Amino acid sequence: MESRWELGALPQRRTSLPTEIAASLAARIRSGEIPPGTRLPSEPQLAQSMRVSRNSVREAISVLREQGLIETRQGIGTFSLDPSRDAYFPVDVGIEGLTSTTEMIRRAGHKPGTRDYQLQTGVGDAPARRQLVLPPDVPMHLLERVRTADDLPVILCRDYLGQSHVPARVMAQYRGDESLLLFLQRECQLKVQTARADIVPVLPTARVAEFLGVSRRRPLLALEQLHYDAGGSPFLYSENYFNLDYMGLHVRRTPVR
Structure with missing residues (x-):
């Protein structure tokens, strides 16, 4: 499933930029705005859409992967996962x-x-x-x-x-x-x-x-x-x-x- 949503620039941040990016994407995944199985935009596309550097996006993607909210399939892309696991394990x-x-x-x-x-x-x-x-x-x-x-x-x-x-x-x-x-x-x-x-x-x-x-x-x-x-x-x-x-x-x- 290809993504069809707009990210836009981040609000003025109070924590590190990668943390803000990860939190923004995590909120969209958990709310269902980004459904399970959605292919996320590439790192350059995310960086351009959110007006941040590719390095910041790369760190944020790593955080989301550790949270179990996305997975990267080599040669294919990065996809959102079902966040319902959080219902069983609030901290994963x-x-x-x-x-x-x-x-x-x-x-x-x-x-x-x-x-x-x-x-x-x-x-x-x-x-x-x-x-x-x-x-x-x-x-x-x-x-x-x-x-x-x-x-x-x-x-x-x-x-x-x-x-x-x-x-x-x-x-x-x-x-x-x-x-x-x-x-x-x-x-x-x-x-x-x-x-x-x-x-x-x-x-x-x-x-x-x-x-x-x-x-x-x-x-x-x-x-x-x-x-x-x-x-x-x-x-x-x-x-x-x-x-x-x-x-x-x-x-x-x-x-x-």
Whole structure:
């Protein structure tokens, strides 16, 4: 189905231009103005119609793809998808890219937030210590917080770091309401180069269920992830528990060449 709608210029923006473009197109797709199966105009056509650069359009298209609102068929074009999945998962995110939870929620078109932030130092969680290859005498930080999307409790994040990487005085400056990855990069020059992630179905413990407000019989998905720096050394181990009452995960797959 070819597109038959006019976009026009964007209003005066208050956020980044690609975010504004993505939000404008997402609203048209969700409202039905752009029906499922519609072939979107090409990037040059969108850029001309909206009076923006092609780079901004390209970034916006990437955001919409992560939101599950469009798909690109190689050699054919970009098409809108049925947004009715949102009725089942108000927050639907792609997990292909290595991004912070904050950015993941934002790129899915929602407002990220934090509640119930707690920091403990000196914890002795043996599995996390093994993952981080920490000697027994090195204290470890544990950060716990509930991440929200438009005030919905979507993820319980547990992050483990050794004091050998992040001193206690630095960790005390973190307040839980910004991207931990950006904080570590800014304050400790620790930048994630790669990560190993495992996705595991779990039943919540009493503590996890209380944080997310779910029944202990309600299955969750746990994303267990070990982050490595440029030298290949692990410095951050994370356990993220996804609340499936509100959140869906998807992966965009392409043919193996």
